[in-house]
Amino acid sequence: MSTSPESSWSLFEVFIRSKQGLDHKHVGSLHASDAAHAVTLARDVYTRRQEGVSIWVVPSNAITASDPDQRADNFDPMASKIYRHPTFYDIPEEIGHM
Amino acid sequence: MYTQSLDLPNTDAGNTDSAGLPTEAAFLARIARDEKIEPQDAMPEAYRKSLIRQISQHAHSEVVGMLPEGNWITRAPSLKRKEILLAKVQDEGGHGLYLYSAAETLGASRDDMIDALHSGKAKYSSIFNYPTDSWADIGTIGWLVDGAAIMNQVPLCRCSYGPYARAMIRVCKEESFHQRQGFDIVRALCEGTPAQKQLAQESVNRWWWPTLMMFGPHDSDSEHSGQANAWGIKRISNDDLRQTFVDVTVPQAAFLGLTLPDPLLEWNAERGHYDFGPLDWDEFWRVVRGDGPCNAERLNDRVEAFEKGRWVREAAVAHAARHAARAVSIASEKIAA
Numbered sequence: 001m002s003t004s005p006e007s008s009w010s011l012f013e014v015f016i017r018s019k020q021g022l023d024h025k026h027v028g029s030l031h032a033s034d035a036a037h038a039v040t041l042a043r044d045v046y047t048r049r050q051e052g053v054s055i056w057v058v059p060s061n062a063i064t065a066s067d068p069d070q071r072a073d074n075f076d077p078m079a080s081k082i083y084r085h086p087t088f089y090d091i092p093e094e095i096g097h098m
Numbered sequence: 099m100y101t102q103s104l105d106l107p108n109t110d111a112g113n114t115d116s117a118g119l120p121t122e123a124a125f126l127a128r129i130a131r132d133e134k135i136e137p138q139d140a141m142p143e144a145y146r147k148s149l150i151r152q153i154s155q156h157a158h159s160e161v162v163g164m165l166p167e168g169n170w171i172t173r174a175p176s177l178k179r180k181e182i183l184l185a186k187v188q189d190e191g192g193h194g195l196y197l198y199s200a201a202e203t204l205g206a207s208r209d210d211m212i213d214a215l216h217s218g219k220a221k222y223s224s225i226f227n228y229p230t231d232s233w234a235d236i237g238t239i240g241w242l243v244d245g246a247a248i249m250n251q252v253p254l255c256r257c258s259y260g261p262y263a264r265a266m267i268r269v270c271k272e273e274s275f276h277q278r279q280g281f282d283i284v285r286a287l288c289e290g291t292p293a294q295k296q297l298a299q300e301s302v303n304r305w306w307w308p309t310l311m312m313f314g315p316h317d318s319d320s321e322h323s324g325q326a327n328a329w330g331i332k333r334i335s336n337d338d339l340r341q342t343f344v345d346v347t348v349p350q351a352a353f354l355g356l357t358l359p360d361p362l363l364e365w366n367a368e369r370g371h372y373d374f375g376p377l378d379w380d381e382f383w384r385v386v387r388g389d390g391p392c393n394a395e396r397l398n399d400r401v402e403a404f405e406k407g408r409w410v411r412e413a414a415v416a417h418a419a420r421h422a423a424r425a426v427s428i429a430s431e432k433i434a435a
Contacts, residue, residue: 008415030195034421036421037414045195
């Protein structure tokens, strides 16, 4: 099967901006012959009900991800740094909103 | 449209883990904490295999599900109904794509999955091997078949595998339109002439039992259910889902003035549920194993559509290659200049 033409369609990740002013968000992936083709297909697959106003496609193999095995090392240290959040600090009632 | 196939045997979902993978106990603990499993996370090989089987069968069901309805696109009774049906069939194609993509995140190749469908090796939902002889069948498929599908699929939105759960959320949103448009077709027929109402009744008579079979074998006969429950893939049992479906559908049929073809169907106040008659499991297994009214026709149509579309796929590749070559030659001209 590796010689069939559909095999030479590469995999793209699709990102959709749902509304002007919001971020593009990952919605899924699809196969296409090139990037322009991927945008066309993404329009048909992911915006049939006005889910978006803009589409990004990225070749899947261009994405570098953090290692899931490193998840604890990467992200757990932040759990103890609660002083980075405004709710860590008591504000006297007399002061009100700050 | 639907997955019943998670319970259909055809692959070896063994329990052996090769070295380096998490122990079953550690993995089950993650599942018990309701953690989602994502593509790059370590997972038992049997979990991966089982998901690939279920998600690809689900994808095949979406794609084959376009065929019985496609039968009526050119003969829909009005432009409005035709537009709606086109949109629905297009949705089914999209659902197939979401699901194939989810299966690919587990390392399955799209070509292999399509090949398994076309060679008859892979299963898809038995319901699509029944014919759509009348326009009323398009209504009944939406109302009953998609209704049963939603009941099956809503719990999958919470399944443990992230990409599958996210695909199902998208599918369920769109599926709700499918069920309502089907109910709308049946309702229009029931409020029409006696002949139209009879068309609806005959259609419901044909589809009722096959729809109940969509929920799969009894829990006691369902070989994959136990493991799928433990892995957080299946949340509610086949029999419980089937009962819920009967309970919600009986009043809908009554509203339409239609009867359901089961003399044993009766409210059981003690159980708080409707009792219903036994399903014809011989028919179920016959259809699953390839001997339904339309199995051969569906596969032929699917393979033919794939082959007839081959030149389009090849042309897309040729087009992309020519554009890439042109971009390179323009770039080198600029450098030369």
